[in-house]
Amino acid sequence: MPERPVVRGPTVDEQTRCVHYRTSLDVIAIRFACCGEYYPCHLCHEEAAGHVARQWPYDARDTKAVLCGVCGTELTIAEYVAVKACPHCAAPFNPGCALHAHLYFEPDPSEV
Template sequence: MPEVLGPTVDDQTRCVHYRTPLDVIAIRFRCCGAYYPCHRCHEESAGHPAAQWPVAEQDTAAVLCGVCRTELSVRQYLAVEACPRCGAGFNPGCRLHAHLYFEPDPSGQR
């Protein structure tokens, strides 16, 4: 089971920055390969700048469901609003921060 770094507040990957019932994912950062609950946790804990996942690597497992611990590829995560394995809903507001983690697809496709 992947370890989630940073200031988590529970075992479902919620952190001190984002802790609503829907904040149940962690992102594996491309720069270091480590999972963090959010961009702010990485910024405060990692000691290096974050790097976005390029569009060409969207099939890489980089998102962890904090409820069932299923790893999703970037492409899978961007296409769903809930975990395909356990049905746990993901925070739709996370889409506002997607550009911090994932390079935007210039074709507009997910």
Template sequence: MTGMRVLGPTVDDQTRCIHYRTDLDVIAIRFACCGEYYPCHLCHAETADHPAGQWPLDQRDERAVLCGVCEHELTIAAYLRVEACPACGAAFNPGCRLHVELYFQVA
């Protein structure tokens, strides 16, 4: 990656971090609380100086998910509908669905 700044303990240029680093761990989330991209909730908890905040349901049109392969920014709504990047086809880790409520309010 070249253009987007991703904070936290990343281990490569595709947003993988010390917590999640499989071939499919190629997204970063822009946190609602600070507007900064982090690879995961643990990275934010360990390195930010504030608690994490969720994106409200009424802000699903915000571009808040970054594909670490091609740097395409997805809206929250788009990310929640796909299993791979719509721009480059990189597969996303389906296990991330287990943590959705850490980043986004759920209905």
């Protein structure tokens, strides 16, 4: 199995929970388009990265940019937005994260 990516920012455990989001369902980290680094959330990136975040363009949906903090599997953006749990280990993801998706990923142009 490949080495697990480093998750930057104020994580509070090995499953990528952070000081901002730390419920049992907060187990993903996002690789940011601007720097290619994983952070647990947009607030962690804002505090630690030293630059403005940039969304992944819609046509980059095949990019591995979401890390399951439970098993370490990297998901493509398309895989992540289509599931409610990790397809590898079945760990449930926080459904509330969809409220912040626009901070990480450009929306589908047909839905705007």
